[in-house]
Amino acid sequence: MTSSVSASAGGMLVVTQVYPPNSQHQGQQVCEGMQTFSRAHLLAVGTVQIIIGAMVFLFGIVTFATQPSFMVSYSGFFVWGAVFYITAGSLTVAAGKSFNRCLVKTTLGFNVVASMASGTAIILYTLDATIQFCYYCPYTNQMQGVSGVLAVFQLLEFIVSITVSAFACKATCNCCR
Template sequence: AIQIMIGLMHIGFGAVSLTVFGQVYIPLAAVGGYPFWGAIFFIISGSLSVSVENHLSKSLVKCSMGMNITSAVMALTGIILYISELIVNILPGDTNPVGVGLGVLLLFFSLLEFGITVSTAHFGCQVTCCNDDPDMVFVPYTVSGGVACAEGHPAPPAYEALSPK
């Protein structure tokens, strides 16, 4: 869900950053369309991750892992674009603070997306590449009803506070 929200925020803030174009600030990433095409990749990979949680299958885990790797490359591209954008616009000294703020915010979201996609792809690779049991599929970060448990296994017994004697 976080990947989907980051994608939607990229679209929104990318559209706003286009409005500061030509006002002393040049939004390189937005002119190249990164907030829009990068956001599409983030939304698709987030949707596949949600789909894996709801409909568990090894092929869907592989699709999600591939899309997360692609999104990680897109996020890395965005990081490079936003760093370049900030360098180009901050060096002259006469900058638009709104443009710089949007650039820094979108850089932060790209860094966050990169971390999420790399960790999700890592766990997906552990499941598909390093697992000898073809019937076992593990989805990380899944919590059901407040208790994390494997599919088909009962939840652990509830903790009972022991009173001192």
């Protein structure tokens, strides 16, 4: 830390302090865990979560409008799952831009919820893709294919949310007091 003192002709005293970039941020002590969390490319990961949430919602609308499936459309997962993913992604992007510890803890909580929801969705979409509930319905094979693709999206969301949760836990648990 460097400081300088200068006096003006009018008798005013000006004190300037410069903090090193890795030890202080906006007057707050930033610990090593928070620095690791901010360097983890969370902006891109949060964007992926938002895109997965939008894809789940849009594919869910198509599935519900074309041929409602027993497991997915009637459970309403395409709505509430998409809300969880978009919220978790938005918080991940915000935490990637900020060093706010409370925001990182909120990101951790929402990503844990998103990982539990995606774990449930993996089971639902896999069952929906493998079990044929309606033998005489049109577009059954196509909708099973859509459910298979959505199961892959759910697996991706599960991996991403677990990864973000691990970074956030490391950032908040290994932080200085």
